[in-house]
Amino acid sequence: MSGQRNGRLSSLPALRRLTPDRRRTLYAFAAAVLLFLIGALVRPGFIEPSSVKSILVVASFVGFVATGQAFVILIGGIDLSVPWVLNASAILLVTSSLGQDDRAAEAVLLCLGLGLLTGLVNGLGIVFLSVPAVVMTLGMNGIMQGLTLGLSKGFTCHACSSSSPAVVRDAITNNLLGVPADLYVWLGVVLLVTFALGFTTFGRRVYAVGNNERASYLAGVNVRLTTVVLYMLSGLFAAFTGIALVGYGGSPSLGIGDPYLFQSIAAVVIGGMSILGGRGSYLGVVAGSITLVALVSVLQAMNMPDYGRSIVYGVVVLLILLLYGREEREV
Amino acid sequence: MSRPKLGQSVRRSRWSHFTAQNVPSLLALLILIATLVFYAVLFSTSLGRLPGNFELTSTTNNAMPLVFSAVGQTIVFLSRGIDLSVGGMMDISNSLAATRMGGSPGSMVLWSIIILLVGAAGGLINGLLVALGRLQPILVTLATLSIFQGVAIKVLPQPGGKVPTGYTDFLTNPGHPWALIFIGLLVLFWLAFRRTAFGVAIYAVGNDEESARANGIRVVRTRVGAYVVGGMFAAAAGLFLAATTTSGDATAGDSYTLTSIAAAFLGGTTIFGGRGSALGSIAGALVLSILISVLFFAGINQLYEDFYQGLFLVLAVALSALVGYFLRRKK
Amino acid sequence: MTGADGTERSSPIIEAVGVSKSFGAVRALSEASFGAGAGEVHGLVGENGAGKSTLIKILSGVLRPDSGEIRVEGQRVELSSPQAAQALGIRTVFQELTLLPWMTVAENLLIRREPKGFGPLLRRREMSSRAEEMLASLGIENIDPLELVANLPLDQRQIVEIVRTVTREPKILFLDEPTSSLAMREVEWLFGLLNQMRGEGRCIVFTSHRWREVESVADRITIFRDGRHVETHAEIDEDHAVTLMTGRKVETMYPELPPADDEEVALEVRNLGGGSLSDISFSLHKGEILGVGGLEGQGQRDLFLALFGAGEKSEGDILIDGKPARIRNPNDAIRAKLGIALVPEDRKSEGLLLPMSVRDNLTLPVMKLFSAGGVIRSRREMRLVQQMVERLQIRLRGSEQAVATLSGGNQQKVLVGRWLLADSRILLLYDVTRGVDVATKHDIYELMLALISEGRSILFYSSDTEEVAHLSHRVLVMREGRINAELKGSEIDAESIVTAALREEDVPA
């Protein structure tokens, strides 16, 4: 694991036998473990179960958003609308449920529907109006931000002071066999997505489109449909994270989605996916999410001030990229 | 020896070539004019007079930071890159100006120069990582964004500080629309820049890196240079931001990352490099700024600002794509 | 080696001696030697993949040789960069154009030598007149210097590339397939230019696929095969040259084509138009190979794409087994009822998913065969893959191997195998032997015969006219998006295809 410092890791015979995708997943997990070890050195309590659990819970939120982001990055796209789709969903949850359990189901469906809808609009714009993904989702982020602020009157509306319905809170924070329910949800998502990408025709098509859109089209893949579906999934996961965050924190706030743009993209890339599409495994993204959150926690444990965390965060991401973000040329 | 000749003389006028090759920029100009007219009409119907000196001054001053950041973004776009660290660089510049600059002319000039050099240094880091580190621009600048934001908070932990009144009067005079002079200078700068070997090289690299190299252009140098100039413009944008707000805030620049991208796109520059013009981006930045005033006079709550900016961006880019499509169809 | 031709002129101005170059496992040049002198036009010929472009890139400083020596005017030199080569007076028109598409013709012609104005500023206004003079001095009047290169047709782009290079005072000029996209008049123009430059004592080396062209302008001809220098001659007849290039006699290159006697029509096209196509009608029979010939770029590509639902088709009908078929996209075409398959020209950009496995590439269009509710049954999939790998004798380490690591021929087999799994009955083969070695070509020919013996039908285009002539029951000759002629039986040979391709008037067969 200390080999992380070595840029020529891939020259080890055992590692060379792995496919680049698997190798990068391994690096990402190694980085996470390394960070936990460093954390333990800084503060002995760092790897106590309770501490690890709370780090993982925070990582799960990054993991959820990054799942959606990974879907679109796999086809060489990007979703910059994540922050405010997430935020809108969080606010919609409390304003539509008013904190009441009997309205919770409807409210959750409404939020997920909102995510799917924004993703649909993103996908349609990209596919049919040929607006570049960066612009389309950037515009959508503004649209959702404006709508959220406007409709909630700057988050001063009457319903805005509601908090999460108890069932939603329980579904995230209750302990089951000593493990927060949220982690089971994450596990479920991980299993589902790993299966979908690895063992279904859908997953095959996603990688195909990401590798070569034209060749996929000429092999009969419906590229447009695939693209739209993936943006819908990204919206879905962003909205879902909004719900989970409200369940976790009790109430939403303005700007809770903002950190997740950087984190979701960073998690995907640290997890070994190519930003150009078509390459990388989903398990790497899981590892990337944990790595990022573990890094923040380590810095907090070191009592690093805010500004220092921000700097170190950026530097570490750059270092990780320099270590293995450049294997791109390898076929 | 007589050689066969090829073809009949077919020539279109310089003007017809110019319009055909600058459709997106001209479209941005048209949108700007339309927005201005719309604004004037709304203004006069609600206030019973045409906009005057005060409106012109405040609109121009508020637009300056976006205009400069958009020009920087455009130069990076043209080299087939993207700079997400613009907001962070503006934060640094803004914080430095608010904390370090003294009231004497000497101090103002000195610190302006230092801050521009800081911008160049930030751009140099971005450029080296992109061009020599072979990393994707979007990832590099996402990481440096975090770093720059951290540095800014270190410089100015709490919002505050003070920009000398003389500086505000010089850059963004609250009484007169003198800032228009800077827009004029920017236009001149651009016309000259396009006519330098470096300007040509940026376009060439953005067109096709391999071909540019084959033509003897130093690709690495050019790409790094684009980020350096981009960083300097971001720093200049931060100075204008400090001047208009007259005090400092280490997060005030953050929103400009996305709006500078939006303005460049509105101006018809693509992220695929080699096509577009900073003149279009200036128009795009002005449109986005004036839009805010339009909303105000249309009686729309300013909370919806982002909504309309986002919508406008998507529609304008889609429109530009459609116009391009029909022009090509017509041929 | 270089001296083996007996027509040795003055000592060569540029020389490669025993140069080798490998790309991974592919040996592009092995111990190749070559020499050309001042005041000569030297033709360099060989099949696709013979190593011509690689040699030219090495002599232009773009690639470094693995071993061997380069001499210019008798002096050993290190061409470590394109700049180093340019300093010695070497100029090159590469096979892949190096123009900047979104810049004007003038900007392209004058890049890095723009007229200087005040201070660091360049004089953009003056550029168009400079470019105009440049073009006019070479007798070109139909290219507008203010036009964007992206808006020029392919032949004019090629001409701009040539002009940019020859106006930079070459001592040694390389042209890699400069004529492949030029029309006849433009070829004449180029050769006039080459003749003039020879008179000025410059050294010119060019490659071409068209034998007649090489023969008409070259003083000497060097033949390459499999990365080696074979022979250099001043006089050589075509048959002999082809034998040297392919390493076998023409007669043994191609397998015997069995007669096609099934009268049943598999595919019928009526008055197809749209894009570059107009009024195309023909029918393809069961068990038949229908060749498509003509000069390059006469709409053949659009025809293949249109039949596969991937091109522009605005009018006309396509009938499969006598029934009108609606083909809006490739997915429609592939579906079992229609059973159409396209093997596209550029297997790297249009055919294969290079980093993905052989398995993924083989089964992408046919995942229905082994999935239920979208879930892949791996075992069933592996069985299908195994069968196909064995049937086509695709050489690989395992089905998980990335298709990028296969040789060109095996990659092509994967693409054909895909459609055999789909049980396609109509195969559109578009230039499938381009860049494939002789042995694999042979395999592909045999495979085509096996396919038609199963009752499948093939529409076959190749940029190699010989190939079309030898492997087709009938040949449609295309010109400017129309079918200019239909040849059958004993009428078919390379010569008659070329004649029909050049004929101006419409001659319905």
Ligand SMILES: Nc1ncnc2c1ncn2[C@@H]1O[C@H](COP(=O)(O)OP(=O)(O)O)[C@@H](O)[C@H]1O
């Ligand atoms: N960049 C490259 N990477 C891998 N293989 C290459 C590369 N360039 C050429 N080759 C291979 O080298 C051989 C010679 O190619 P080339 O010189 O282009 O032949 P020619 O120009 O005679 O058609 C071919 O087998 C080709 O596939």
Ligand SMILES: [Mg+2]
């Ligand atoms: Mg070649």
